[in-house]
């Protein structure tokens with residue numbers, strides 16, 4: 469269902485960011501086109517170059533262009549997206565989105581999209597179970613943002629716990645189902661309009 473769809477992938481500064489390259493590979497196997505926005509913190513975990521090569525598109529991270537390019541990129545990226553997937557999503561981006569904060573390219577674009585948003589959190593178990601993070605996740609759900617819950621397993625910081633990024637195939641399944649629902653709703657809307665005007 470992702471064939472021909474434009475997926476905007478937001479990558480944030482989690483230890484799981486290295487998995488973004490594989491995630492892009494799976495999305496592309498499904499014939500989706502993938503554009504990446506990464507935060508500055510994400511680029512400490514995986515390089516923009518890697519994600520550019522895998523996605524076959526430039527990677528965006530800076531809000532303010534300095535190279536003489538013109539355009540309002542967060543709006544053009546937002547307009548072309550059929551799905552905005554943020555994976556991995558840090559506690560930080562979850563908090564920003566829950567509060568409507570737009571202080572970098574990723575968070576600003578998230579406020580500008582009209583497509584479905586799917587978030588795959590990844591963090592240490594104590595962070596995931598923190599009441600403030602839980603409350604922010606709930607606020608996102610209430611706002612219609614979809615969450616792929618993290619899983620239980622070995623943590624990068626040692627031991628086991630809840631907070632591992634969901635399996636990539638599970639994230640892609642969620643993404644595919646969301647796009648299918650959005651396409652169905654849009655088709656139903658077109659049929660309704662045709663019935664009313666015909």
Ligand SMILES: Cc1cc2nc3c(=O)[nH]c(=O)nc-3n(C[C@H](O)[C@H](O)[C@H](O)COP(=O)(O)O)c2cc1C
Pocket residue numbers: 479480481482483484507508509510557558559560561590591592595
């Ligand atoms: C080694 C390391 C691993 C980290 N892993 C995570 C993580 O998995 N999840 C998370 O929410 N924050 C993690 N952080 C903290 C974030 O990088 C930090 O909150 C950062 O400000 C997030 O910025 P961003 O949301 O703009 O990408 C980690 C930090 C370090 C140094």
